[in-house]
Amino acid sequence: MPIFIDRRLNPKDKNLGNRQRFLRRAREELKRSIRDQIRTGRIADVDSGHAVPMPHRGTGEPTFSDARDSGRRQHILPGNRTFIPGDLVPKPGQGGAGSSSPGNTASEDDFRFVLSREEVLDLFFEDLELPDLVKLNLKQILAFKPRRAGFAATGSPTNINVGRTMRNSHARRIALGRPKQPELDAILLQLAKLESTPPDAATRESILTLREELKRLERRRKRIAYVDPVDIRFNRFDPQPVPNASAVMFCLMDVSGSMGEREKDLAKRFFVLLHLFLTRRYERTEIVFIRHTHEAQEVDEETFFYCTQSGGTVVSTALEEMQRIIEQRYPATEWNIYAAQASDGDNFATDSQRCIELLHGKLMRLCQYFAYVEIIDERESHIFGSTENGTSLWRAYSAVEQKWPNFQMRRIAAPADIYPVFRQLFARQPAMAKSA
Known part of the structure; x- marks a missing residue:
């Protein structure tokens, strides 16, 4: 049976579990550093930002590497005029050609976290809580205030949004081809002109045609309402809980x-x-x-x-x-x-x-x-x-x-x-x- 491992949340070449453990270790170190700084500094400084040094020890993620004292390896180092086969190449900082002086070695605190005022207070107050912080009735009963949350197809007539309703009506009338009033007025004007002229066979036929067209347009206008119930939109209000403590x-x-x-x-x-x-x-x-x-x-x-x-x-x-x-x-x-x-x-x-x-x-x-x-x-x-x-x-x-x-x-x-x-x-x- 195939086994699927989902690593979509993992960054490249990182393990999510190790990364989370690192963040937890860093958070504890940040809390400890904040407590030490506040204890030794001025109390007024608690309401400001802090730059917290993060010690290098214990912050690295577990990695796999080759054991240098086992296995057989052959390397070709171009331009080598110092070493011969069998020599050990010293690491930088451990003496030898790659060693560095004390003045240019990496410090214990490799990096710093610059925390804002809110972050400092969150860390300091994280494990504090006033006993019986909010009364029982305030925990169980919340006050609500209405908050605009778009539009709804149903609602109270007092909450009708006229602008959105008319836009919906206009779009529906265009899509369904509802006859406009100027079209009917033009047909009525033509009928009045034809009826005022001496009647003949062609005139009578034109009058019949225009009357049929007028009836068709009027029937269509009645079927396609100017404002239909499907056009109506109401302002929607969702109750938003408000802390009343x-x-x-x-x-x-x-x-x-x-x-x-x-x-x-x-x-x-x-x-x-x-x-x-x-x-x-x-x-x-x-x-x-x-x-x-x-x-x-x-x-x-x-x-x-x-x-x-x-x-x-x-x-x-x-x-x-x-x-x-x-x-x-x-x-x-x-x-x-x-x-x-x-x-x-x-x-x-x-x-x-x-x-x-x-x-x-x-x-x-x-x-x-x-x-x-x-x-x-x-x-x-x-x-x-x-x-x-x-x-x-x-x-x-x-x-x-x-x-x-x-x-x-x-x-x-x-x-x-x-x-x-x-x-x-x-x-x-x-x-x-x-x-x-």
Whole structure:
């Protein structure tokens, strides 16, 4: 029985399986290089293109070649005055006549991939996914909007396309030879002239002939309608699914005196990264900035990050302001609500319990996800980085984290910690059980 092998998709002298394995290896190398570059570079550079070097090792495709130490071969090398039979000809780069100096040898990184902004972000966010990204009702119910999709032979009378209908009618009348009105008018004019002249045998015969022709043309005009149902065309509209998932991101930050420029800079980088992540998954994303000391207020981005304010620290005021804004502008039935809070952990002594009440009471039921990032001193990272000990706010939020799976909290001490923490917060997770 004959065996057919389909190689139509294979390029010349290439094997498709090997080629796909090479692309998979290259993709993993690209992802690793992007992660290294972003980890060691500035976070703002994530939103730009990158040139990624691709190491030569492991990128070549498997090939078959003759074993030089087996078999018998005879070669005729014209112009040879150096070697005699039995000599081994050295390869370039291995010494001898063909060796090259270290300065002109091929480098380890043979080529580079120049990645655009979108490609960089795709690689970086490939294995990240916000838990419970879109609500269940938004996954099951889609909004549709009509999109022009040509013409149809059936439809609503309000959707008749007059131009296309008349073009079809005109083409059909020409093809079937429907008599035109000027032809009938010409025959009627001739009949009127003949009937006004004295009758004779020839005139009467001409009148009969013209009347028969007039009747034939009128019958044909009636059989071939000016506009036939087969000519009518309607505008066709296909329903196009429209993502109706909208997200709002609340940025909460302490701006009291304990939050210096270093702390604000780290918070801003985390907020920028989270906002960038959300905008790639929702068609519409809004951002709300709430800053607080002993009182909270909604501000613009410039005021949020750069304007100073004096006062104590009462975190619950920011949570209350967030709840008020949600009730006024962002109903949970229409918006996916995300919150990111940055603080150094400082809070009024008796206010942490109030924060727990606000989160347990309503906010965590409204939020898709709540991320709390506590910014600590670099000198304290080896003490508090892997322990549950910390400020009163950290201990209070630990109780919230135990009850609500959509609440996560981490510590940040330096810019290099932001990406690992971000990946921990938003890494793919198994389906989380709903809290009681």
